[in-house]
Amino acid sequence: MWQMINRMLLAWALIFMSAKFALAGELNPERRKIRVGVVFDKGGRDDRSFNAAAARGLDEAKRQLGIDAKYVEAMDDNAYEPAIRTFARKKFDLIIAVGFGQAEPMSRVAVDFPEGRFALVDAPSSQPNVRSLLFSDHEGAFLAGAAAIMKSATGKVGFIGGMDVPLIRRFDLGYRAGVRHMQKGGTTVSNFVGVTADSWNNPPKAKELALAQYNSGVDVIYVAAGASNAGVFDAAGAKSKFAIGTDSNQNAMRPGLILTSILKRIDVAVFQTVSDVQTNKFTGGKIEFGIANGGIDYAFDRYNEGVFTPVLRSKLDELKRQIAAGVIKVPDYYVEADRATFKK
Amino acid sequence: MNILFDFEWLMSSLRLALPLLLAAMGGVVCERSGVVNIALEGLMIIGALAGAIVVVATGSQPLGLFGAMIAGAVGATIYAIFVIYGRAQQVVAGAAFNMLAIGVAPFVTKAIFGISGGTPGAEGIANNQEFSRMLLMGVTGFALVVPILIWWILERTRPGLLLRFAGEEPGALESAGISPRKVRAAAVVASGALAGLGGATLSVLLSSSFARGMTGGRGFMALAAVIFAGWRPIPAAIVCLVFAGADAAQIRLQGSDHFVLGFEIPVQLIQALPYLLTFIAIALRSGSARVPRYLGREA
Structure with missing residues (x-):
């Protein structure tokens, strides 16, 4: 009986390992398999608006850059800091907080984890290891x-x-x-x-x-x-x-x-930041996205072509x-x- | 600013009163039988969620409302099992039930639609404006009749008498050979159906999808109305209408600038009005309220 369980466990372990190697083999050798943690605010990942824009950038990064992404949806204000901290403790390569409400919790965690790299959407932060993605x-x-x-x-x-x-x-x-x-x-x-x-x-x-x-x-x-x-x-x-x-x-x-x-091209900002971490070009500080650099635009497609x-x-x-x-x-x-x- | 209290204000009040009214009636039925129903909020969430899911699946709003009533009744059954047969402390169990509902909703939408924020918008509603307007009117009419119906059942019928006895003197029921627990269970399930329907009006009639947290404390406001009205259905309905009327006035007041004695009234104060009213109402009333004698006590 125990022998059988052991054998099964061994088999599973082998399958997992080979799957991992197979994945790693597919990747561009310059692209590190980094881990990205995202904390969405209360609107939730699928609010079809603000958070959804960030989620699209993450999905795109997952597809194109082969990153490993995990996300948390904070149910209330008190959930931000534990969520960010948990990612930091697990040594995620990049932690992204979506929404101005997460500015303070993220700054607190960033102080405690000076080695960590953080990105904050919609609010400025004075921490050197936090990149603020600001939009006009x-x-x-x-x-x-x-x-x-x-x-x-x-x-x-x-x-x-x-x-x-x-x-x-x-x-x-x-x-x-x-x-x-x-x-x-x-x-x-x-x-x-x-x-x-x-x-x-x-x-x-x-x-x-x-x-x-x-x-x-x-x-x-x-x-x-x-x-x-x-x-x-x-x-x-x-x-x-x-x-x-x-x-x-x-x-x-x-x-x-x-x-x-x-x-609001949060998707572009998120994708860019993930890519920068992967190629070791990540820097802290503020990045402004506005009309001039394509960060803000209007939508025109078949759904509004009749009225717009x-x-x-x-x-x-x-x-x-x-x-x-x-x-x-x-x-x-x-x-x-x-x-x-x-x-x- | 135009006249504040006009026909549009009236219609807006009725729309806002709809979920409150139905949930409050659920509250009356439940509490008069002797069971505290803090769980109204959770039952509304379950109703709103189930209603939206059924509408997305079938494209039919009436079916959505019906599904929400069933879901509310099923949810209330779970609550009833815990508090009536499991003898759980009613306030604690009710609070736990609310938290369960808040947590289960995103889990369910994630499992069905793959999105945890809510349900996708229902196409059927968008394409049939005329029908949904009629349905909204019909349900509003129904919600206005329900308090009278409940008053009549409570005061004039035998099931109503049994229900009141379960809340006032369950021992008397027992000696008459009727199980007060069964009466209470029936009342809780009925209240679940009403609260579920109330929740579904939010996601099916007043908007076209479920959003997390969309009940926004309406269950508690309904409960406040019940307590303020001294557990009587018709006064409770009137209190709900007053709350909604204040809310509707608040919405219309927000649009323009307001000055009282030269000071601008901040928008936050106007928005706090309905809640302030709730608070004042409870504070004024609670001293003289006639509480069902066995409310919150085991039968």
Whole structure:
């Protein structure tokens, strides 16, 4: 009996080892088989928006670079640090934290593991072994505002943010600036789903907010609320009005009613970082992704080609060029002066 | 700003009241039989999840609602087994049940759809706006009738009398040869079906998919309404409508700037309004509430 079990174990061990060797053999010898740990925030890996964009970059890296990736979805704020720490303790080659809420936990772990390499999406960190992947969300929101007011028949457009935090205020301010840039008298109505982290997961509430906006004469809504976005798209469907998606390409969620989606290329940033670790080019510090380097863009595909007209697109492309060249300076909520000058 | 309390506000209130109303009625039925139901939140999660899954699988919203009722009843059966037959402390078991529901939901969606954040959006709903509007109206009408129906059952029928005895004087039932435990079990299962339906209105009628954490404490708000209303169905329904009305007003207030005596009202304060109202309501009421005598005690 024991002999049999032993034999089986031995056989399994052999199978595993050969599988490992086979895999290693396939890989490019320059590409190390590195281990990457990712901690998603509360929206979850499949929020079809923010986290999903990071997940796509990870999947791409898995496919192309042959890395070993593990991920954790934090259920609440207190789960971030243990998750990051566990990866660090297991000596993962790169640990990526997705979301501004993980800034502090990641910094704490980074101090304790100076040998570790960390990447943080959406928030700055002063630790030398943390790479901050920052996005110029206000530039994307500016494009959304311009597109919304151009499409609007009523001259009144809406913004719905998830949680009321500076990051989302940054979207709001950029959006307002975009609206005002295209039409001096354009009105923007802004709502936030809530003030707690539940806001990212509350589609019914987001839908109510959207219905209230549509009923007040708004005919295009830009929404940055994680998994709650789906509620706004439902309202758009019910009222046959337009919505603009965020972070990932959400055009397919309501074909013909989602004017466009503002893309935040977290996937590119994540892929780049993984690749850098693999080729020993990883550095700490901040990397900014904006319109100028393709980190922020808008989505155009078969789902919105009917409503996102060539006129709209050419205007947006022009705005993109102007922002990239610095001709247009989009106000940034993170900059005190911008916040003060751009009062209603 | 336009008039705050108009027809749109009324409709918005009714939509927001829908999940609360149904869950609160589940709470009344359960607590009047003597079983504390902290588990309402968890039962709503189970209902919301099951409803969304059935809609994705069959494309039919009515089937989704029906499936959610069954799932809620099954979940409540588990709860009943623990608290009535296993004699678990009811508050603790209820809290445990909620945590179980929170944890099981992502596991189930991961197993079925491969995504742990929620269920994919249901195509069927998007393509049939007219029908879903009618269905929403029908279910809202039903939810408004349920409190009256429950009042009638409790006060005017024999099963209602037995249920009240299970909560007030289970010994009397026993001496009449009726098992109070069975009565309680039936009440818990019925409350599960109601709470499950309430949860499903969120994922099937008010939006088109399940998202993790989408119940957002509505089960607890429903329970608060039940307690505030002194465990009576019709007042509980009215309290739910008031909560929802405040929430709807809050949503509409958010859209514009508000000044009171020259000070801008922060949006956070407006958003906290329904919860503040809940808190004040409970504080004002709890002193004089008529609690079912055997609530939380073994039968």
